[in-house]
Amino acid sequence: MSPRKRTDSAALHGPLLSWYDRNKRDLPWRRTRDPYAIWLSEVMLQQTQVSTVIPYWERFLVRFPTVKALASAPLDDVLSGWKGLGYYSRARNLHRAAQEVVERFGGKLPSPAEDLLTLPGFGRYTAGAVASIAFGEEAPIVDGNVARVLSRLFEVEGLPGDRDREATLWALASALVKGERPGDFNQALMEHGATVCRPESPLCLLCPVRDGCIAFKKGRVDELPPAKVRAAPRKLFLALAVWPHAGTLLFARRADKGLFGGLWELPAVEVEEDTPEAEATERLSTTLGAALTLEGTLDSVRRQLTHRDLTLRLLRVTGDTRPSKSAAFQELRWCTPQEAEALGMSTAMQRALDAALGHGVMGADALPPTPSAKKTPGRSAKKAARG
DNA sequence: GACGCGTGGAC
DNA sequence: TGTCCAAGCGT
Numbered sequence: 001m002s003p004r005k006r007t008d009s010a011a012l013h014g015p016l017l018s019w020y021d022r023n024k025r026d027l028p029w030r031r032t033r034d035p036y037a038i039w040l041s042e043v044m045l046q047q048t049q050v051s052t053v054i055p056y057w058e059r060f061l062v063r064f065p066t067v068k069a070l071a072s073a074p075l076d077d078v079l080s081g082w083k084g085l086g087y088y089s090r091a092r093n094l095h096r097a098a099q100e101v102v103e104r105f106g107g108k109l110p111s112p113a114e115d116l117l118t119l120p121g122f123g124r125y126t127a128g129a130v131a132s133i134a135f136g137e138e139a140p141i142v143d144g145n146v147a148r149v150l151s152r153l154f155e156v157e158g159l160p161g162d163r164d165r166e167a168t169l170w171a172l173a174s175a176l177v178k179g180e181r182p183g184d185f186n187q188a189l190m191e192h193g194a195t196v197c198r199p200e201s202p203l204c205l206l207c208p209v210r211d212g213c214i215a216f217k218k219g220r221v222d223e224l225p226p227a228k229v230r231a232a233p234r235k236l237f238l239a240l241a242v243w244p245h246a247g248t249l250l251f252a253r254r255a256d257k258g259l260f261g262g263l264w265e266l267p268a269v270e271v272e273e274d275t276p277e278a279e280a281t282e283r284l285s286t287t288l289g290a291a292l293t294l295e296g297t298l299d300s301v302r303r304q305l306t307h308r309d310l311t312l313r314l315l316r317v318t319g320d321t322r323p324s325k326s327a328a329f330q331e332l333r334w335c336t337p338q339e340a341e342a343l344g345m346s347t348a349m350q351r352a353l354d355a356a357l358g359h360g361v362m363g364a365d366a367l368p369p370t371p372s373a374k375k376t377p378g379r380s381a382k383k384a385a386r387g
Numbered sequence: 388g389a390c391g392c393g394t395g396g397a398c
Numbered sequence: 399t400g401t402c403c404a405a406g407c408g409t
Contacts, residue, residue, distance in 0.1 A: 121406095
């Protein structure tokens with residue numbers, strides 16, 4: 001690090017911190033000093049917007065108030081608490097990490113960041129965030145916000161993922177965080193990126209560190225950082241078995257790895273776009289180890305993920321022998337629609353289930369779909385949270 | 388180092 | 399409606 005950069009670092013720390021004190025949003029995890037609650041917020045915020053996280057964070061803490069409570073809860077309950085939040089391996093890692101914290105550290109999150117890094121789900125960012133915010137350690141962080149802010153301030157070139165670029169950003173963040181209130185400073189950097197130094201139409205006129213910003217000086221704010229190149233989503237077609245019996249439907253738990261890992265679903269097999277329904281039914285029969293009869297088809301449910309273009313085809317089936325286990329799934333279970341609400345399930349599968357129930361597959365005397373399954377809750381809370 | 392992994396909001 | 403994105407981690 002050159003002397004020039006050190007000077008810049010010192011000149012940025014104070015202004016960003018005092019800007020943060022005046023302008024920070026009132027977010028619920030900024031009202032606690034509980035390391036566990038702060039940790040939870042950091043995990044939920046990975047690749048997820050603040051407004052989405054707020055209601056999840058609050059509900060999750062009511063349900064699992066301490067590390068020990070989380071560690072002793074069944075994974076199914078944890079995944080159910082995570083339902084709809086996405087990136088479900090975060091929930092599995094969080095659960096495993098809580099158990100390790102109990103076993104290895106007596107139920108209290110360890111410090112420094114180096115120790116946190118040994119726990120599942122802790123990468124360099126999350127370890128630095130928890131270490132600085134919860135424990136006051138001078139640990140650097142670089143997330144998408146910080147990368148953008150520092151790229152502009154210091155005119156850091158390179159695409160996201162580039163080795164030299166990442167090293168430069170971490171070195172800058174490391175130099176900058178030295179000083180008073182490292183946790184608040186790290187949050188100031190992110191808050192600044194989220195609200196002022198935004199990806200699109202940054203508010204440079206309101207920027208507290210504009211005078212030191214090389215990109216602003218050179219008119220390159222719109223060029224830095226370069227947008228990451230995103231691969232086109234691949235198409236994925238799944239055939240789902242909708243198998244009603246005595247007020248229940250058959251559900252299956254997916255393998256832990258991969259898409260929707262460990263979550264429950266209407267039993268699914270991957271098919272091709274042009275796979276005939278009869279053949280899809282055959283494959284479901286094989287997968288479930290039970291002879292199925294195709295009774296009819298319901299609509300398809302489409303769902304756009306970042307990396308997948310998902311089409312779920314609902315096949316209404318019956319069979320004489322009802323399986324209770326299958327080699328293809330971790331677990332099978334016959335559940336009423338009400339019982340299914342407590343299962344960890346992706347939003348995509350929830351939509352498919354809602355569609356099936358909406359078509360009356362349970363028969364006339366079945367319960368109607370519950371209101372909670374129909375629309376996203378908490379709209380007003382989300383709006384209020386935007387800064 | 389590249390890729391797989393979700394979702395709802397913004398525009 | 400389509401497109402892009404947002405406080406990363408694991409493999």
